[in-house]
Amino acid sequence: MCGIIAYTGSRQAAPILLAGLRDLEYRGYDSAGVALLPEAGSEPAVAKRRGKIAELDGAIGEHALPAAHTGIGHTRWATHGSPSDANAHPHTGCGSDVVIVHNGIVENYAALRAELAGRGHAFDSETDTETIAHLLEERLDAGSDLLAAMREACARLTGSHAIVALSPREPGIVVGARIGNAGGVVVGYGKGEMLLSSDLAALLPHTREVAFLADRQLVRISGDRVDYAGLDGSAADVVPRTLSLDPASADKGAYDTYMRKEIMEQPAALADTIGGLMTVEPPRLSLDDLGEARPWLERVERVLLVGMGTSLHAAMVGRWYFEQIARLPADIDNASEFRYREPVLGPETLVVSVSQSGETVDVLEAMNVARASGAPQITICNTPGSQTTRVADGTVHTYAGLERGVASTKTFTTSIAALFALALETARVRGRISEDDLARHVRDLAAMPEIVGRQLESFDAIAAAAERFRTTDHILFLGRGPALPIALEGALKMKELSYVHAEGYAAGEMKHGPIALIDSGFPTVALAGQHALRSKIVSNIEQIRARDGEVLAVVTEGDDELIALANESLTVPSVPALLEPLAAIVPLQVLAYATAEARGCNIDQPRNLAKTVTVE
16 A cells, blocks of 8 residues: 655656656555655755645646655555645655655554654654654764664664655655565666656656565665665665566556456456466476475475455465365465464465565565465465565466556456466376376366457446446345355455445355345345356345345356346356356456446545555
8 A cells, every 4th residue: 555656867856756656546545745855955845635646736736846856756545644635745854854755554653753752853744654754853863874864763663664765965865665564665777767666557667677675675776876775784685677567558548447458458468377377289387486385386285375355365266276176175364364363384384375466464474474384385476576476485477467456357367377377286296187187277278368358348248237236235246166256256346346335155155144135125146157056056046036136147158047047147158167267257347347337436446445455
């Protein structure tokens, strides 16, 4: 959560910062601000406003910003203090000797604030962030340079943080720090310029040469120099890498929203991911980034998959793959709960984390628990070089490209494809799958991009079914077996985008409570594909219809019995049982999108949500 951008170099900073904030707005849109550092000796110019970037643009239009070649910017997802001009970042200390932006939560801010107030510091906001600015100010006054002051201030903080600061005492310099797992700090290498950001999206228009800070690392940039350090003051060896991502992939193109673009990109994203992990002729798996984790595939006795939100639902599908294909006991866990449970782990358990950003704080903390327990780890991730890929012993990369819509779509389907490939590789090295079956599974997965593309040709027809949900307040999503995670994901998409109260349920649980809600005004979406324990779902649908409930059924093409039984139906192509989740999720994504559109909701920026959750 929260977006950070910083620039120093030969160009005017303000336009770069504002463009970067627009690229980062999906990370938080409660308020936004910039701070510019003009020529030596001048105080920083700060402009910030509650609301979206457009509000900041308006404020800047009324009060022109000075020319400056160095600056920082921030778009906020509020944690401490309500969205307001005063609580917007950037923040300063008592004077104007330091300006900072911050992503994270200062868990000991109350004690620090009381301590600082006792030494005469006055605070202008309700935020925990402002305490960092005052700590930096004190260290600068004591004679430290900005990098040393950042290091000394960070040593006083508890929690996880990404912090960026500048000071008129050091013109042309920007300092950044990453402490814990509160979010990334990415360094962008330009020609005669350097950038910092919390996300690749703001850097790709300027450079593809980047470096990722690890936990407890700091960086100092100027227009032509970059220095890395550890929190202990030692030099840090950080190696930049060149990414293959194209800046054009961040644009909406011909679409009104990023989310629709990303839904429509799923066939290409799946094809790229599948092509990066296997070949069809001859059928061969090529999970080249498993690294030190590869030998563990043969040794482990169980698999534990962890994730949050959409990634947790992908992990639930992955559990089926490990059990059905590799014949390994598999469990799933919500990463935020896992870390507090004192789970029983060791070298016999392979921990598989799923995170599209690779920066989700709960997933990273769960990975730290697994590492401390000696468990081998593999991460499924869409962001090269992100923190999960550095913590894990091995990585299975997805190749979905940038995903800007807050509600994940293409990263969900590509994560399922990656989990399928990992389960196949695990089965192969353990001798649990024949060459013929491996070839069949590879061919089946390779066919999915075309199948998903065929479904998306009916986008408008699927979307028309959303009209029945325009005025509803509640929707029940039912699924069984491998369709249960899809019911959960469909409900999540509906509530994220349209603000309709939607619940995903195991269909067998319906008679244990949810059936009490069914009446003529309470619609149900039933996942009733040919493999999703179809006969059981038929019984559920009959029970709902007997109570005047409306049913929208997702059925396999040609299933005339179910089409007649439901009030309305959406059809999916016939696919192998284990890949039915990939086919079934597509109409639910479109359904949620169209419902939100019909209800006039902001599809790319759902209220109160941010793309990457980097605070608890």
